[in-house]
Amino acid sequence: MKKWIVPCMIFTMLACAAARAEKAPSLWLNEPAPDFTLESAEGKKISLNQFKGKNPVIVAFWHPQMDVSIQQLKELDKVLKDKAFKDVKTLAVTFGKEVKDRDAARDAFKKAGLDFPLLLEKRTDASATPVEYLVSYLPAFFIIDKMGNLAAPPVSLVSEKINGKSFSSFLKDILAGKKVNACDFAPEPRTDEPYKNLFAMIGKPAPDFSATDTSGVKQSLSYYKGKRNVLLIFFYPGCGHCRRELPQLHNYNEKWAAKQGVQLLAINIDGSDAAQPEAVKFFKLFDMKFPLINQGKNAINEKYGVNSVPTLFLIDKKGIVRNVFVGEFAMPGDVIQCLAGKMK
Template sequence: MVHRFRVVLAALALGWTLAHGGDVQAQSGARKGWLGIGMDAPRDAAGVRVTKVMSGSPAQKAGVHDGDLLVRIDGTKVGSPEEVQRVVGGHATGDVLRVTVLRDGVESTLNVSLAPRPSRDEQNRLEFVGRPAPAWTKVDAVKGVHKDLSSLRGRVVLLDFWATWCGACRAMTPTLSAWQARYGAQGLSVIGMTTDGRDEAAAFAEKANMKFGIAVDESAATHRAYSISALPTLFVIDKRGVVRDVVIGYDPSHEAQIDALVRTLLAES
């Protein structure tokens, strides 16, 4: 599982087009419709399990819930995420699909009006901004990091998901180190989270002169909780533990905006 997770991240870093987490979205064409769910195929039931409904998505607005078993779309039985993608991908923005779900043993049919597919940045903001940052699971602190996010309450946190093989991550390292040096005493904690092994991460952090906390998520459980689909991905978390922004990729032109947001959050009571 962890190996496959790293392969997917590597592919995305190279710009390949892959669906992440079963999210139903058009693979091409701006007019294709978007449903906004994560899913898998359970072994003990006929249908497709909804693992996550994205906030603000067409599925959420129609009343689809996490844990629903999706059994039919417009009367067509579906038994795999690929089948759902194929059916939804054949419809355009604005089309209304009759989605039949099984919930607590009771079937119901919901009318879902498909929306345009948001960009990856927009999807992450829809899902996380304004909501409490997910708790960390099975995280191993390498240096300067507590094992749980709640221990950092009262501090502003820049949580950067990275990997040793990620060139953009390496390019971002000096900026992260500079932010830690500039604002650490004022209440900022910069933390790099990776699925690489502990020894590998520690050696790389030393070589790259990473002047901020490093944590290892070898099981990838925390990466999945944050819906990480590309590296680097930076979460800006305020003193209350609420996500205030999500930035995917590295673009030096965004540094001033992030710096300004950090200063604003540090000034909040």
């Protein structure tokens, strides 16, 4: 599924806000969606919880400067004209700290003929609604069921099929009480340069390595062979995408890793001594407890062909690469939990 990245200015705000957070937002399928109360364009306070027990809700994050946002909101409007969705409410959330932002949002809505409640997020810190929902691309449509639980990972394009189904069919399944399979939302393998060689590693033995973590413990992939599956995480502490994704992997580690026999190993691709204190500080900020490895001169990332972060490898107990993830993706905890659950 194609995704449109958040405009540079907005992404910077989200990344910086995430970096200032002292607790990782927790976002899990079939668990309560983060509540919020925002002011509408008419000055009315609207909260997500006011619909709990009454209506399913689609929370749509969008931006008036992005044509695709308006296009997909119009597609959503068409879908919701089906009588099957008469009880579904839509809340369209955009940034509205500045008067010009609020005016642009109102003008875009009026021109497009949209009449969804238009909610304005005026906060730019870690409490902002897009940060709570871990929004990394726009538009992003979150489906909240009648009981206030997050029913699916975010959808970017209403006009495209989701796992072979139209958005309308997908939404009908959710309204009928069918549970979403998080595995279906795992990023698809890429065939473009320079990523195709990474995905070509799927089904092949993962390269072994040996390095010392920040606790002084020697870590190697071969040590876990026959004992545990491994989630190998290449990151850099100055990477905004990494600073959002790793805390979510920390949540997975706390909730599922031990139950599924998965060992997380994080590798800071900047092996210099100067870079290590920042990585340690980042881990302490979110109380991440899985091993942090400074690759030093070992150049582990080169063995794996990694030249961008975050990049993840899910490796089974036999040492075989089962999945590769390049770049930040939605709901990583649920996706990894689903995929790891299929591994012996």
